[in-house]
Amino acid sequence: xxxxxxxxxxxxxxxxxxxxxxxxxxxxxxxxxxxxxxxxxxxxxxxxxxxxxxxxxxxxxxxxxxxxxxxxxxxxxxxxxxxxxxxxxxxxxxxxxxxxxxxxxxxxxxxxxxxxxxxxxxxxxxxxxxxxxxxxxxxxxxxxxxxxxxxxxxxxxxxxxxxxxxxxxxxxxxxxxxxxxxxxxxxxxxxxxxxxxxxxxxxxxxxxxxxxxxxxxxxxxxxxxxxxxxxxxxxxxxxxxxxxxxxxxxxxxxxxxxxxxxxxxxxxxxxxxxxxxxxxxxxxxxxxxxxxxxxxxxxxxxxxxxxxxxxxxxxxxxxxxxxxxxxxxxxxxxxxxxxxxxxxxxxxxxxxxxxxxxxxxxxxxxxxxxxxxxxxxxxxxxxxxxxxxxxxxxxxxxxxxxxxxxxxxxxxxxxxxxxxxxxxxxxxxxxxxxxxxxxxxxxxxx
Amino acid sequence: xxxxxxxxxxxxxxxxxxxxxxxxxxxxxxxxxxxxxxxxxxxxxxxxxxxxxxxxxxxxxxxxxxxxxxxxxxxxxxxxxxxxxxxxxxxxxxxxxxxxxxxxxxxxxxxxxxxxxxxxxxxxxxxxxxxxxxxxxxxxxxxxxxxxxxxxxxxxxxxxxxxxxxxxxxxxxxxxxxxxxxxxxxxxxxxxxxxxxxxxxxxxxxxxxxxxxxxxxxxxxxxxxxxxxxxxxxxxxxxxxxxxxxxxxxxxxxxxxxxxxxxxxxxxxxxxxxxxxxxxxxxxxxxxxxxxxxxxxx
Numbered sequence: 224x225x226x227x228x229x230x231x232x233x234x235x236x237x238x239x240x241x242x243x244x245x246x247x248x249x250x251x252x253x254x255x256x257x258x259x260x261x262x263x264x265x266x267x268x269x270x271x272x273x274x275x276x277x278x279x280x281x282x283x284x285x286x287x288x289x290x291x292x293x294x295x296x297x298x299x300x301x302x303x304x305x306x307x308x309x310x311x312x313x314x315x316x317x318x319x320x321x322x323x324x325x326x327x328x329x330x331x332x333x334x335x336x337x338x339x340x341x342x343x344x345x346x347x348x349x350x351x352x353x354x355x356x357x358x359x360x361x362x363x364x365x366x367x368x369x370x371x372x373x374x375x376x377x378x379x380x381x382x383x384x385x386x387x388x389x390x391x392x393x394x395x396x397x398x399x400x401x402x403x404x405x406x407x408x409x410x411x412x413x414x415x416x417x418x419x420x421x422x423x424x425x426x427x428x429x430x431x432x433x434x435x436x437x438x439x440x441x442x443x444x445x446x447x448x449x450x451x452x453x454x455x456x457x458x459x460x461x462x463x464x465x466x467x468x469x470x471x472x473x474x475x476x477x478x479x480x481x482x483x484x485x486x487x488x489x490x491x492x493x494x495x496x497x498x499x500x501x502x503x504x505x506x507x508x509x510x511x512x513x514x515x516x517x518x519x520x521x522x523x524x525x526x527x528x529x530x531x532x533x534x535x536x537x538x539x540x541x542x543x544x545x546x547x548x549x550x551x552x553x554x555x556x557x558x559x560x561x562x563x564x565x566x567x568x569x570x571x572x573x574x575x576x577x578x579x580x581x582x583x584x585x586x587x588x589x590x591x592x593x594x595x596x597x598x599x600x601x602x603x604x605x606x607x608x609x610x611x612x613x614x615x616x617x618x619x620x621x622x623x624x625x626x627x628x629x630x631x632x633x634x635x636x637x638x639x640x641x642x643x644x645x646x647x648x649x650x651x652x653x654x655x656x657x658x659x660x661x662x663x664x665x666x667x668x669x
Numbered sequence: 670x671x672x673x674x675x676x677x678x679x680x681x682x683x684x685x686x687x688x689x690x691x692x693x694x695x696x697x698x699x700x701x702x703x704x705x706x707x708x709x710x711x712x713x714x715x716x717x718x719x720x721x722x723x724x725x726x727x728x729x730x731x732x733x734x735x736x737x738x739x740x741x742x743x744x745x746x747x748x749x750x751x752x753x754x755x756x757x758x759x760x761x762x763x764x765x766x767x768x769x770x771x772x773x774x775x776x777x778x779x780x781x782x783x784x785x786x787x788x789x790x791x792x793x794x795x796x797x798x799x800x801x802x803x804x805x806x807x808x809x810x811x812x813x814x815x816x817x818x819x820x821x822x823x824x825x826x827x828x829x830x831x832x833x834x835x836x837x838x839x840x841x842x843x844x845x846x847x848x849x850x851x852x853x854x855x856x857x858x859x860x861x862x863x864x865x866x867x868x869x870x871x872x873x874x875x876x877x878x879x880x881x882x883x884x885x886x887x888x889x890x891x892x893x894x895x896x897x898x899x900x901x902x903x904x905x906x907x908x909x910x911x912x913x914x915x916x917x918x919x920x921x922x923x924x925x926x927x928x929x930x931x932x933x934x935x936x937x938x939x940x941x942x943x944x945x946x947x948x949x950x951x952x953x954x955x956x957x958x959x960x961x962x963x964x965x966x967x
Contacts, residue, residue, distance in 0.1 A: 226767055233763055237755060434750025438811070441717040441744040442767040444736075650719065652748070663681060 234455025252470035427556030544607025554641035557648030579605030603633030676725035700865035743817035758792030900945035
């Protein structure tokens with residue numbers, strides 16, 4: 224036992240003391256905080272601070288109302304012919320010329336937009352939205368609705384989503400907040416298992432190629448060496464994870480505290496809902512955060528998520544999933560002589576993890592209570608990712624317990640399986656291993 | 670102190686050790702010889718408990734070999750290696766703590782050996798910054814640091830320059846004089862003759878020869894002698910011996926011969942003395958190298 228501790232200590236310290244570890248640990252929160260800063264910055268400023276001026280040539284006799292300009296687009300109605308505007312566009316103050324031909328409002332066709340440069344998707348979207356609004360208003364008015372009623376129709380809707388908690392009281396929740404947490408947790412889990420699993424494999428290969436393995440296993444059992452390495456690297460992962468959380472929160476808090484005044488904070492809330500209706504790019508970045516309108520709502524539900532539970536469960540699944548996969552990585556490392564030979568073995572190990580990752584972030588986030596989500600969060604190959612993705616939406620206690628139990632059995636299984644291959648593999652040099660060979664090793668007696 | 674009894678080790682397609690038994694006496698240097706692939710490393714791996722035999726047993730100090738014995742055995746494998754990115758001092762400390770030494774004890778001993786082996790100032794160096802020979806030295810220190818009763822050395826001199834090889838050799842002899850037992854696996858027969866008390870020769874998974882170096886050599890005496898002389902000899906009396914070689918050398922000639930039947934070397938001398946001046950006479954005893962080649966070729 225004492226020997227395992229010594230091995231854990233070496234594996235841990237030799238990695239934590241590395242420059243790359245220190246740099247990664249401190250740089251990543253800075254980058255994350257930087258992203259926050261950018262998002263906040265653009266929320267205040269608006270993603271698109273450039274205003275396009277568009278000359279409108281209106282040949283349509285039905286649409287008499289004018290397109291309304293907004294922050295990003297200024298419409299200017301001109302009395303020139305479309306052709307001459309087109310010809311002189313490069314010299315004019317206009318960025319684009321928009322032609323509204325005399326179309327039937329039931330079937331608007333022939334609208335053209337000519338620009339100095341190709342109009343982007345977002346501009347295209349904004350203009351067609353504006354025209355659609357115009358046509359709708361026209362039709363509504365034609366059917367006898369007054370302008371006042373029309374203005375009245377436009378109301379801003381915010382849904383206050385709540386769910387009934389385990390104890391029966393209402394809890395603030397928001398699909399947006401849950402989605403953010405689910406995404407972050409899923410991506411982190413995938414990254415962690417990959418990164419640290421591969422580190423285990425590298426460590427094993429390093430011991431094998433440097434030939435220290437013979438010295439090591441004349442002192443310790445192969446199983447002790449393998450477990451010591453796996454646990455040591457797990458602790459490196461946890462250290463990094465906890466440091467990231469602490470650093471990200473404190474740096475973000477600092478950034479927000481220093482650079483964002485109270486007024487700006489209000490502006491963020493106000494402008495964010497505006498921005499999100501406009502630019503699709505901005506929409507994507509902020510969709511999750513602002514789907515439900517005011518940031519305050521999301522904030523409330525974030526506060527309502529049980530972070531203690533999420534982090535505890537995350538750490539459990541990180542350790543479980545990591546143990547499950549890293550043992551397999553250790554077995555792969557033991558079977559090869561250099562990292563370049565690992566590819567053929569990496570694929571079958573990576574596939575379920577990738578699949579779990581892809582499905583968790585699509586199917587599971589869309590339907591966190593469906594049967595796909597359920598099974599993905601039970602099968603130990605995918606449960607570490609699927610379960611942490613499901614967790615923010617709320618998972619029944621028995622499912623969580625069952626999934627954890629299966630994962631524990633799963634990693635005991637892979638550790639046992641991998642250890643039997645490892646003990647043979649590490650002593651064979653210069654022999655090209657195959658799956659068949661590895662299965663044979665499994666059955667070797669000591 | 671170490672008895673290997675009827676060890677059999679079977680790998681998938683070949684039998685690495687076939688009913689091998691041998692006896693290593695306390696305080697002796699035991700040579701484990703054999704051509705490449707004979708099964709030496711398999712045997713060493715069983716003694717160091719890296720693998721287990723399929724049948725047979727190993728008795729260490731009167732007890733069946735078990736994990737408590739790991740700390741009493743030091744092993745220098747042929748495939749040397751250290752953690753490249755780790756500092757030397759830390760590395761030896763780590764390896765010796767795995768062998769059960771306390772940090773304080775290990776530190777004192779490392780300092781002692783660094784002093785003795787002229788390795789002062791190496792503590793904070795990384796392995797990758799050392800030459801191969803220097804790494805071997807580090808490894809040797811790591812092997813002996815926990816004062817094992819039995820030290821197993823696999824090709825200990827490979828990679829050393831003559832000066833350092835001598836340093837290591839003297840250290841082996843010094844430790845041996847203090848009572849440490851050695852198992853010594855090598856292809857270099859001259860170092861076997863120089864160092865080993867007893868040997869076992871393994872070929873094709875089987876032990877084909879064992880015993881003390883002196884006895885084995887004695888048993889390979891075949892009445893061959895070599896005489897250097899000056900003057901002209903008329904070698905007509907071939908009743909006494911067969912000529913094996915007869916060459917001119919720097920001064921005079923060298924005659925190598927094998928006695929026939931009951932003839933004694935004195936009779937040969939009596940025959941030669943009236944004719945020539947004898948400069949040198951010695952019995953030709955086969956070297957371990959010759960014995961090795963002869964036995965393995967069979």
